[in-house]
Amino acid sequence: MPPSVVAAASRPGPVPAAAAIPVVGRLAGVEDLQRTVLVRCSGRDRPGITTGLLGVLADSGAELFDMEQVVVRDRLTLDLAIGVDDGDQVLKELLFHGWEQGLQLDFEVVEADTARPVGARSVVTVIGQVLPPAALRDVTGAIATSGANIDRIVRLSRYPVVSYEFVTLGGDIDRMRAELVAAAKSHAVDVAVQRESLERRAKRLVVMDVDSTLIQDEVIELLAREAGCGEEVERITTRAMAGELDFEASLRERTALLAGLSDGVLDRVADKVRLTPGARTFVRTLKRLGYTVAIVSGGFTHITDRLAADLGIDHAAANRLEVVDGVLTGRLLGEVIDRPGKARMLREIAAAEHIPLEQTVAVGDGANDLDMLATAGLGIAFNAKPVVREAADTAVSVPFLDAILFLLGIRREDIEQADADDPAVADLGFVPAPGTPPA
Ligand SMILES: [Mg+2]
Numbered sequence: 001m002p003p004s005v006v007a008a009a010s011r012p013g014p015v016p017a018a019a020a021i022p023v024v025g026r027l028a029g030v031e032d033l034q035r036t037v038l039v040r041c042s043g044r045d046r047p048g049i050t051t052g053l054l055g056v057l058a059d060s061g062a063e064l065f066d067m068e069q070v071v072v073r074d075r076l077t078l079d080l081a082i083g084v085d086d087g088d089q090v091l092k093e094l095l096f097h098g099w100e101q102g103l104q105l106d107f108e109v110v111e112a113d114t115a116r117p118v119g120a121r122s123v124v125t126v127i128g129q130v131l132p133p134a135a136l137r138d139v140t141g142a143i144a145t146s147g148a149n150i151d152r153i154v155r156l157s158r159y160p161v162v163s164y165e166f167v168t169l170g171g172d173i174d175r176m177r178a179e180l181v182a183a184a185k186s187h188a189v190d191v192a193v194q195r196e197s198l199e200r201r202a203k204r205l206v207v208m209d210v211d212s213t214l215i216q217d218e219v220i221e222l223l224a225r226e227a228g229c230g231e232e233v234e235r236i237t238t239r240a241m242a243g244e245l246d247f248e249a250s251l252r253e254r255t256a257l258l259a260g261l262s263d264g265v266l267d268r269v270a271d272k273v274r275l276t277p278g279a280r281t282f283v284r285t286l287k288r289l290g291y292t293v294a295i296v297s298g299g300f301t302h303i304t305d306r307l308a309a310d311l312g313i314d315h316a317a318a319n320r321l322e323v324v325d326g327v328l329t330g331r332l333l334g335e336v337i338d339r340p341g342k343a344r345m346l347r348e349i350a351a352a353e354h355i356p357l358e359q360t361v362a363v364g365d366g367a368n369d370l371d372m373l374a375t376a377g378l379g380i381a382f383n384a385k386p387v388v389r390e391a392a393d394t395a396v397s398v399p400f401l402d403a404i405l406f407l408l409g410i411r412r413e414d415i416e417q418a419d420a421d422d423p424a425v426a427d428l429g430f431v432p433a434p435g436t437p438p439a
Contacts (some may be wrong), residue, residue: 036065037084038110039094043103045076056097057082060090081110119170121196122148124180125156125407127163127398128189135187136164142179146171157412160277161398165409167196192394192407199377203408205355206286207346207372209364210297210304210318213382214401216274219299220254226265229257247338247368251298255321259330263323266302273303278402283311284425285405285415292353296345298337298368315352317345343371363404364388380404 041053050069057064063083070077084090091107098105126139143150148171156163168176177193184191194200211218224233233254240250258265286293294315297304301318308316320333337345342364350360362369362376365384373379373392381392382401389395396403405415419425 034063034083034085035109036112037082037091038108039080039082039091040106040108041076041078041080041098041103042106043076043101045071045074049076049101049103050078052097052101053078053080053094056093057090060088060093062088062090119148120173121151122168122171122173122176123194123196123200123409124166124168124176125163125192125194125409126166126184126189127161127191127396127403127406128187129161129398131162131164131189132187135183135189138183138187139180139189139191140166142183143168143171143176145179146173146176148172148176154411156406156410157403159412160400161403161406163403163406163412165406188397190394190396190398194378194394194407199358201409203291203359203361203378205292205294205350205353205360207294207296207349207360207362207376209342209366209369209372209382210295210307211299212365213363213369214276214279214295214307216276217272219269219273219297219303220251222269222272223258223265223300224254226269227258227261232257247298248336251319251336251338252332255319255332256330258321258328261328263302263326263328265328266300266321270303270306273307276399276401278400280311281415281419282402282404283313285402285410285418287312288418289410292349292355294345294349296337296342296349296372298342315349317349339368339371342369343375346372346375361404361408363401378407380407 039053041049043049054064057080064080065083066079066081068079082090094107095105097103124139124143126136128135140150143166148168150166151169152165152167154165154167156165173193173195180191180193208214211220220233220237221230224230236245236250236253239245240247245253283293292315293311293313294317295304295308295313297316297318299318301316301320304316304318307313317337319337322329322331322333335341346360346362347357350357356377357375358377360376361378361380362372363380363382364373365382365388367385367387369384370388370391373381373388378394379392381389381395382404383397383399384392384395389397394407396407402415406412
């Protein structure tokens, strides 16, 4: 006989009579046998519900095997798996307690052991401007097709993007990833799959690209515009993208066009740089969590040093423009940071901080970030060119840098609470992110 719901009670109404609790009668027919009963309590959340129920269990000496709780829109669902001995009055007492407290209580006799598959745990994160049921149906359908079960669903954020985390059990992770990529594409949402492991929770270093990642601009283009050679720089950029020039050659050619400019141009450009939305929140939250944060740029130190000082970033690496008597020579000093150079910097910073590469995250948008993204434990393509998006572990295509926090399993509410508790942030005046509903 399948386990069934055997009793329920909630106020208002008469106190349920003992005779209305068939589980007691049924259990009474089985001698010397302990049953496992799942007690599901639901109702409007308020302080003391869990204490009250556990108090009943404590007073009756019942065994507690398992306990989980969720709260959605102030409605609580609390599940308790308890051992009920023959003739035990605990269910009646729970029922009476529920009636007194205005809580709905359901009882179900369940198996003593879980029949859940044991297998690897994965975490599927879904992020979208909106996530309608059809998108979530196809995401969860992809999980099911891979043979995995969903163990837990957590809503991470409601704005400026909607995001959920699904913890899954078992299944074929490669198949899940392939199916999820298709679902994500058809609904224009971001989906990431990560093995749930200690490493996932122990990320300690984030290394970011700068142009079109931490900031919305491409610094070389701002400089070229200031220098009045925007068109020439664009022509070189086009040739580089067509594969006629490698990154270093194109950088040197573009930099040469800046020769003769006063170094004051660097300050003017630094003033014009616009941070990507969510950049401050992203860095501030990572720092609170104890992360080391670094920026690695194919651009110039003058800009990255200012960004690092402004945001409290720990390491900044970029190309150094030669300045003689306050004038740019159009030449670069030292080793050029190009595509392999960015990956090298990631390795060097990780080594200096004694952080294993598995515990690093790299974020970037361009082809010259590909090596760095591949080197990191988690490579994230941020509003990236298609070639980068396909190669990276995961992609974020909403225009908010702090959406990356959701991939790390951090909830929006916790980020905001930390800001609200921080006098340094409160003094700045909390600026709601775009799309924030009125408080
Ligand atoms: Mg970039």
